[in-house]
Amino acid sequence: MIQYFDNCATTQVDPEVLQILNKYHTETFFNPSARSTFSLKIANDISVAREKLLKLLGGNGELVFTSGGTESDNLGILGCIRKKSGNIVVTASEHSAVFNTVTSLANKGYEIRQTKVNSDGSIDIDDFVAHVDNDTLLACFMHVNNETGAINDIKRINTLVKNINPNTVTFCDGVQAVGKIPVNLNYLGVDLYTFSSHKFHCTKGAGALYIKKGVRVNPQVLGGGQEKGIRSGTEYVGAIVAMAKAVEIANSLLSDNGYIFNNYKNIIRNALADIPNFKENCVENCSPSIMSLAFADIKGEVLLHMLEQYDIVVGTGSACSSKNKQSRIAKAIGLTPNYSEGVIRISFSKFNTLDQVKNLAEKLAFCVKSLRKTMLGK
Amino acid sequence: MQVLIIRYSEIHLKGNNREFFENALITNIKTALKGYTFDFSRSNARYVIRNFDTMLLDDIVDVVTNVFGVHSVSVAEEVESNYQAISQAALAIAPTTGTFKVNTNRADKRFPIPSMKLSADVGGDILEQHPDLKVDLMNPQHVVNIDIRENGKTFVYSKVIKAVNGMPVGTGGKAVAMLSGGIDSPVAVYMMAKRGMTIRCVHFHSFPYTSMQAKQKVLDLAKLVKKYTLRMTVDVVSFTEIQTAIHEQCPEDYMITIMRRFMMRIAEKIAKNYGGGAVITGESLGQVASQTLESITSTNSVATLPVFRPLIGFDKDQIIEIAQQIGTFETSILPYEDCCTIFLPKKPVTKPRLSAVEKIESVLDVETLVNNAMQTIETIVIE
Numbered sequence: 001m002i003q004y005f006d007n008c009a010t011t012q013v014d015p016e017v018l019q020i021l022n023k024y025h026t027e028t029f030f031n032p033s034a035r036s037t038f039s040l041k042i043a044n045d046i047s048v049a050r051e052k053l054l055k056l057l058g059g060n061g062e063l064v065f066t067s068g069g070t071e072s073d074n075l076g077i078l079g080c081i082r083k084k085s086g087n088i089v090v091t092a093s094e095h096s097a098v099f100n101t102v103t104s105l106a107n108k109g110y111e112i113r114q115t116k117v118n119s120d121g122s123i124d125i126d127d128f129v130a131h132v133d134n135d136t137l138l139a140c141f142m143h144v145n146n147e148t149g150a151i152n153d154i155k156r157i158n159t160l161v162k163n164i165n166p167n168t169v170t171f172c173d174g175v176q177a178v179g180k181i182p183v184n185l186n187y188l189g190v191d192l193y194t195f196s197s198h199k200f201h202c203t204k205g206a207g208a209l210y211i212k213k214g215v216r217v218n219p220q221v222l223g224g225g226q227e228k229g230i231r232s233g234t235e236y237v238g239a240i241v242a243m244a245k246a247v248e249i250a251n252s253l254l255s256d257n258g259y260i261f262n263n264y265k266n267i268i269r270n271a272l273a274d275i276p277n278f279k280e281n282c283v284e285n286c287s288p289s290i291m292s293l294a295f296a297d298i299k300g301e302v303l304l305h306m307l308e309q310y311d312i313v314v315g316t317g318s319a320c321s322s323k324n325k326q327s328r329i330a331k332a333i334g335l336t337p338n339y340s341e342g343v344i345r346i347s348f349s350k351f352n353t354l355d356q357v358k359n360l361a362e363k364l365a366f367c368v369k370s371l372r373k374t375m376l377g378k
Numbered sequence: 379m380q381v382l383i384i385r386y387s388e389i390h391l392k393g394n395n396r397e398f399f400e401n402a403l404i405t406n407i408k409t410a411l412k413g414y415t416f417d418f419s420r421s422n423a424r425y426v427i428r429n430f431d432t433m434l435l436d437d438i439v440d441v442v443t444n445v446f447g448v449h450s451v452s453v454a455e456e457v458e459s460n461y462q463a464i465s466q467a468a469l470a471i472a473p474t475t476g477t478f479k480v481n482t483n484r485a486d487k488r489f490p491i492p493s494m495k496l497s498a499d500v501g502g503d504i505l506e507q508h509p510d511l512k513v514d515l516m517n518p519q520h521v522v523n524i525d526i527r528e529n530g531k532t533f534v535y536s537k538v539i540k541a542v543n544g545m546p547v548g549t550g551g552k553a554v555a556m557l558s559g560g561i562d563s564p565v566a567v568y569m570m571a572k573r574g575m576t577i578r579c580v581h582f583h584s585f586p587y588t589s590m591q592a593k594q595k596v597l598d599l600a601k602l603v604k605k606y607t608l609r610m611t612v613d614v615v616s617f618t619e620i621q622t623a624i625h626e627q628c629p630e631d632y633m634i635t636i637m638r639r640f641m642m643r644i645a646e647k648i649a650k651n652y653g654g655g656a657v658i659t660g661e662s663l664g665q666v667a668s669q670t671l672e673s674i675t676s677t678n679s680v681a682t683l684p685v686f687r688p689l690i691g692f693d694k695d696q697i698i699e700i701a702q703q704i705g706t707f708e709t710s711i712l713p714y715e716d717c718c719t720i721f722l723p724k725k726p727v728t729k730p731r732l733s734a735v736e737k738i739e740s741v742l743d744v745e746t747l748v749n750n751a752m753q754t755i756e757t758i759v760i761e
Contacts, residue, residue, distance in 0.1 A: 305586030374622055 550574025
């Protein structure tokens with residue numbers, strides 16, 4: 001059986017969540033916008049799910065359902081820019097869905113300001129805030145760094161940005177946060193917040209954009225006017241209802257998992273204790289479910305494939321494998337070239353067992369040693 | 379009725395072997411058109427395809443013009459051999475502006491109007507309809523061709539679409555080509571298939587040092603060149619044991635030279651196993667360290683079969699141009715590492731002396747390593 005430790009990439013659908021999905025695919029599959037009474041009931045299911053999600057995430061704004069994280073990011077970023085000129089502040093460690101969407105605005109004449117990140121992948125808040133001024137239209141940051149697991153102090157960043165320019169729209173990518181760490185949207189205070197359902201044991205193809213009260217987002221997709229006209233297209237009802245269930249389950253496990261996953265990390269740390277020249281990219285204020293490791297003088301992708309031979313799946317620090325290109329994030333967190341290629345990302349889920357983690361720890365140590373021997377030893 | 383006329387290239391030069399070449403070409407055209415419905419017939423020095431779905435005409439033309447041995451094709455209207463039908467068909471395809479001429483070939487001498495007169499009369503009909511046109515017999519912009527066949531039918535067409543030429547695949551012997559995933563090797567396969575070779579590919583894979591995506595990329599490339607080779611099988615060889623053995627036991631700067639020698643030995647073994655008579659590589663002289671005369675000498679010395687290097691005298695630009703033309707370039711440049719880039723020495727030897735290479739290599743148990751690698755072969759038939 002495959003031992004899956006790449007839960008930042010995607011997760012296995014929870015059986016309970018799958019039941020909901022199945023029901024909406026085969027029994028109550030009606031179009032929520034149609035006129036029949038059955039459809040009305042479905043439309044109501046969406047409303048209930050929306051309310052439930054807002055409650056679970058502690059927000060009193062709008063929740064717009066989309067096809068996933070990338071679409072939510074695009075909708076929020078492109079949809080909130082109203083002025084013809086100005087600047088956008090973004091951290092160098094953003095996910096491509098945010099980073100590339102923001103940088104695409106450079107072609108339309110907006111100034112893009114990239115800010116520094118700390119060596120653990122967290123945002124250098126002072127640097128970030130220093131880039132915000134009266135002309136800042138949008139400030140983009142992420143809740144949990146998808147490569148290192150660093151948790152950012154979103155409330156603080158948001159407050160500091162708003163102190164400088166209350167008109168700046170604050171956008172937060174919460175894809176690696178929802179269902180993995182506690183999220184309270186009212187407390188965080190951001191204007192826009194995005195998440196993706198397949199990251200917390202629900203299906204691929206669904207996500208949402210949270211819009212704080214009073215913030216306006218222009219639609220990027222036109223059509224039948226669903227989702228209050230902000231995102232047209234027939235709603236993926238099953239996924240929406242299932243998503244609410246999935247967040248409910250995930251939230252109920254948050255504190256237990258935090259404890260369990262940190263224990264998993266310790267098991268791995270112990271197994272690697274006698275291995276020199278490696279670093280854990282983020283230790284303090286790190287998402288319990290993410291462990292990012294950088295090994296000097298070996299390639300993360302090779303290590304990944306070696307582990308695959310034991311049916312163990314992990315992620316690499318970057319999806320970028322081109323020969324000369326260093327990962328944007330590896331570079332941003334200041335990894336030196338001999339470390340930057342040797343990054344792997346282990347990300348846990350509730351389906352991992354203690355035995356699996358022990359096995360992973362043992363195989364990981366073995367693979368690193370043998371790979372180093374092959375690559376360096378003569 | 380709309381038909382496709384196919385003309386073949388230099389195979390008409392072949393005397394007693396002509397039947398062999400023609401049979402291969404016909405089989406290849408039919409293989410390439412697998413999945414389409416059509417009727418195929420042989421006529422004098424050409425083939426005619428009839429009764430196909432005219433909505434798929436462009437696809438069929440694309441397929442046929444890429445079959446080696448085909449010289450050109452024309453989309454023609456096939457009509458009864460009588461003046462009215464011929465004139466009508468000619469008018470339908472006639473240009474409306476510029477210069478033109480009508481060209482008649484009267485294979486059926488029973489047709490009552492002589493060629494010159496028929497051309498003049500039909501030309502007159504066209505001019506009457508399109509007074510802006512001018513006749514130019516020497517250097518016309520458009521030609522309306524009338525081909526009166528012996529069977530009482532006539533082809534009327536204007537355009538002659540150039541095809542790839544070359545020799546029919548299957549008439550030039552069998553070979554094994556090394557397919558790396560780069561830009562050059564698919565082009566080399568294309569070039570030798572163009573000379574009629576039946577080609578099978580070998581790919582060296584170093585899992586876990588190279589990814590499955592790298593292997594998939596090679597299979598994707600194999601599928602792309604199958605358009606020209608018509609059939610394609612890839613033997614994927616695990617090269618990990620050999621590479622780690624070389625890395626552990628030989629000096630770093632000789633890594634690539636010795637690797638290439640192993641690849642050549644294995645490629646040749648595979649070739650011999652299935653009756654192949656040559657090995658094909660995408661080497662281009664001086665392109666990289668392993669492609670200097672000295673490196674090629676080192677690699678070549680382990681081969682007993684002829685090694686064809688169709689790109690040896692090509693510039694990279696020229697190779698890229700062909701890769702783009704045959705549709706492999708975009709896939710070739712996908713950034714997955716092939717086995718040549720791992721353990722890449724900082725400074726590979728560019729002028730290895732054969733005696734030195736042999737001495738360095740002698741620490742390895744070459745025969746066992748090659749035999750072990752042969753055991754790992756995964757044969758993949760590209761559908």
